[in-house]
Amino acid sequence: MNLKKLFASALLTVGLCQNVFAKPVEIDKVVGVVNQGVILQSEVDTIVNRVKTQAAEQGQELPSDDTLRIQAIERLVSQELMMQLAERMGLEISDSQLDQTLENMAREQGGSIADLRRTIEAAGDSYPAYREEIRKEITTQQVTRMNVDRRIYISTQEIDNLLKIMESQGKNAEEYDIGHILIDIPSDATADEIASAKTRAEKVIEFLKEGKEFKRIAISSSSGSKALEGGQLGWMSINEMPSLFAEAVKGHKKDDIVGPLRSGAGFHIIKVQDVRGRQVVETTEVRSRHILVKPSIILSEEKARDMLKGFAKDLRDGKADFGELAKEYSEDPGSALKGGEYDWTDPSTYVPEFKNTLLSLDKNEISEPFRTQFGWHIVQLLDKRVADKTEQAKRNRAHQLLFNRKFKEESFNWQQEMREQAHVDIFPTE
Missing domain, CATH: 3.10.50.40 (Chitinase A; domain 3)
Incomplete structure (x- = not known):
């Protein structure tokens, strides 16, 4: 039996015992079922509170608690599906591997694990809980990599074609800082549902052009994997973007809004948050x-x-x-x-x-x-x-760019397929 199901069962037993002797006190509750696993209210609260804390530190306005709750549950559903798959695959992150990752993280911040622990605890968080959260992140990354890598094939011709494009762009190829909002469409959507989704996408674009904050709208409206991060995809060259984005974004200037762009997943809205030239001399x-x-x-x-x-x-x-x-x-x-x-x-x-x-x-x-x-x-x-870059290094770079583009596309498709095949039941709020 799934450990969280055992935990949920234990909580139910506690509640029943309390009904006999005293007024029950709610410790935690199940807010959803994912195959054989459960999602707990405490997990949802942890994510929502973290997003609120980060927003307060950045002076960022957030949507309603109900919207944050929906986004947090979606993230937990995805994580739970991946952790279940990791268990079936026999994938387990050892303590020594976890320690190595934490040491690298601390070193990148110019400190030690002890410094990292003090920082976590000073923020009011539990270090053991933080440690387990990192273990989950490593696990989900490896599960994704192992399942998506095998879906990707890159031919010699694709590399040759990209090398020609890169050479024609010269050493000043541009990179774009991209914000992304996805208005999703169910795989079996009717014509009315598609039209409704397009209308919502156009309304989002209208809000953005009126100057509304992109991150806030992304958190409240987007179904993309980076919704809780305000839809931030970060810096990418044309060659690293999904093909749909690359064709639409090319040539646009800072603060341009692009879309809606239609794909099988839904309607995409892109904001070009910044543009910079990329110079690689050595x-x-x-x-x-x-x-x-x-x-x-x-x-x-x-x-x-x-x-x-x-x-x-x-x-x-x-x-x-x-x-x-x-x-x-x-x-x-x-x-x-x-x-x-x-x-x-x-x-x-x-x-x-x-x-x-x-x-x-x-x-x-x-x-x-x-x-x-x-x-x-x-x-x-x-x-x-x-x-200077050798020809082989150029080919390695071209291969990596193609891989990054296909990995983003295939990762989304794989997660969508896994979600459609799963039994997910989210309970309504009381």
């Missing part, structure tokens, strides 16, 4: 080598980390050869036979944990063991250089 490239050890039923997380810790000590003491250790122990088939070596590469193509660790090293320095989604690593920085 890039940092690194040459490195690493050893990857994957935890398993036989080899625990701790033993994998300790094994690499021992390797790192022997290498620093001159008692072992990196290449030989990589050939014998590394589980990265792409580099093990080459002594763990990677040729000159733009580090941005690596996963964040690997990139950040690599860039923190001095030449020939060997890292401490660290965790990525692939397993435990130690890495040695062999050399670093600043150079």
Whole structure:
């Protein structure tokens, strides 16, 4: 049985007992059912209160509590579906992997985990609860990546075509800071429902052109995945945007409102919040080598980390050869036979944990063991250089741009399909 269902059952028992002896006191309640799981009022309240706190700090006006509640429940439904899928897939984020992520987060903020904990508690939040929330975020990211990646295919011809476009744009290609509102349409919508959705979209555009705050309208009206963030998609080049957006936004100026744009999901409204030129003259490239050890039923997380810790000590003491250790122990088939070596590469193509660790090293320095989604690593920085982008680096960049565009599109489609196949029952407010 789902843990939250057990919790809900326990609360019901408490309530029944209280009915016998005294006036019942409501501790928490179930506001919705998602397959075998439940959504609790306390979870909804946590999200709503966080959005309110952030809005107060930014001096931002928010829509009604009912609207915030609907958006919070939608986010929790999506999260619950992904966590259920993670459980079926056997995907679990270990404590050591979670600690590694928190250490990276604290380091990026210029502090330690202790500093991060003090900051969380000073804001009135529970650090253990925050820690579990980060675990859920990592889990949902990995579930999404594992299920969406396999839906994406990028051909050599697509890369060649994009390279030609990038070359024609030159080094001053523009990037757009995009705000997004989606007025959704059910997959089986009638002609009247489609017309009604279009009318609502046009009304939203009218409000925006009158100067109403975009973020507030996005929170209250949008069905997009970033609704609670005020519909903020951030900076993107034309090549990174979904195709529908790219064609419509190109050439528009700051503060332009674009739309409504029709897709299978509904009507999209885009605000060009800012535009900037992108200049890439040179890039940092690194040459490195690493050893990857994957935890398993036989080899625990701790033993994998300790094994690499021992390797790192022997290498620093001159008692072992990196290449030989990589050939014998590394589980990265792409580099093990080459002594763990990677040729000159733009580090941005690596996963964040690997990139950040690599860039923190001095030449020939060997890292401490660290965790990525692939397993435990130690890495040695062999050399670093600043150079013009090579043809291979350009192709890597083009591939990543195409991947980002398709990932956004396929991620939305996948989540929509998962939602349509699920049993979701949201209870009305009393």
